[in-house]
Amino acid sequence: MNVVVIGAGAVGQLMASFLAEACMDVTLVVRRQEQADELNLKHLTRVHIDGTKTLHQIASSVELEMLPRPDLIVVAVKYGHLQNIYKQLLDLPKEIPLLFVQNGLAHFDEALRLPQNTIAFCSVSFGAQTIDFTTVQHRGVGLCKIGIGRGDSIVFEKLLHLENPLFPIEFVENAEQMLFEKAVFNCMINPLTAILQIKNGDLLTNKQAYLLMHTIYQELTEAFKDIESTIPFSAVIALCKKTAANTSSMLADRMQGRKSEVETIVGVILQKASANGYPLPTLRTLYHQVLAIEESGGQS
Structure with missing residues (x-):
């Protein structure tokens, strides 16, 4: 799968590292060119709970619209940045599935107003902390729950095949209740x-x-x-x-x-x-x- 992760905070970086570890082609979309350049040069380091480190080959860009069409877009920015992201997503093909990873409930109805055919929501309970532009620390194993808001679950079912005990994923029936x-x-x-x-x-x-x-x-x-x-x-x-x-x-x-x-x-x-x-x-x-x-x- 070709996956784009929008947002290089702790959640975005940690998810990107696990997706890349599963042999997916991952691109992080960041706000600053400085961070994009550093990620493209050094790639992404994940510090494990036991202190060991792994390096993951991640591409990075500041321009979502210039990237090749992905199989999945993961939106991992905080709620305050979503309004700008919505505008960019409006111009993308309706066939690209979206996965929103935010706290709270305010984004649920907003995201479902987008034209994309398939929109899902994710709730995470793992611990993560950014160390610098290219390093994220995994501070605690926790479930990554996914609920479909609208559309097809096929692309998200592929994520279940990761079967990584450090990054457990499960589906739930009701995204809003989740x-x-x-x-x-x-x-x-x-x-x-x-x-x-x-x-x-x-x-x-x-x-x-x-x-x-x-x-x-x-x-x-x-x-x-x-x-x-x-x-x-x-x-x-x-x-x-x-x-x-x-x-x-x-x-x-x-x-x-x-x-x-x-x-x-x-x-x-x-x-x-x-x-x-x-x-x-x-x-x-x-x-x-x-x-x-x-x-x-x-x-x-």
Whole structure:
């Protein structure tokens, strides 16, 4: 397969490395020519969980429209960059399948307005961190879930044949439900870690943080009656343990002074709950705290 990955952040780089390892022709589309030149010269290094390294032959470009027609486009930019990407995708052939890899729910309806015949969504739970322009660190094994929003699943079924235990992939029936459940997990972990500036695992050892996380869970189960059966609190604890050493994406954004995805993750969940008559006071307070931190400069 000829795969184009748009976005060379941690998620994009890690996915590109595993796809290239599976003998696919992978091109990373990046924003800066400097990064494209460095990737074309040095290729992409993945630092494994045990500290060992592998080098993967990745091409790179800043011009999506100039590339040969791919078999699949993976869109791995953050939500804030999607509007520009949508404009570029509009001009591409409708037959090219798209796979969107973003947190939150805000992009679901937006992506499905594109003309492409086949559009799928991906939710990842692996740990990844960019070291530099050409190096990504794999910090934790986690599932890559794919749900079809519209169209044919054939091209995505090919990804199942990777059968790499370090990059497990599974299909789910309902793409929107998959994104909702991921957002629920993120609501309980990301804002707290960003505000308190702690790792995921600290949510279990810090008594007050644990109490806040459990309070958010109780609020969510009141607002969304099926959460208790689909996402037991034990699953939240298990995720915190599994990703104990991870820096959440929201905390990483704060550390880098970037705008976070709190609107697309927490904001959308707050809107859905409010429509059901539930204000989610604890989560709403954390939401406004994250926004206040961003307004004041992010790192203070």
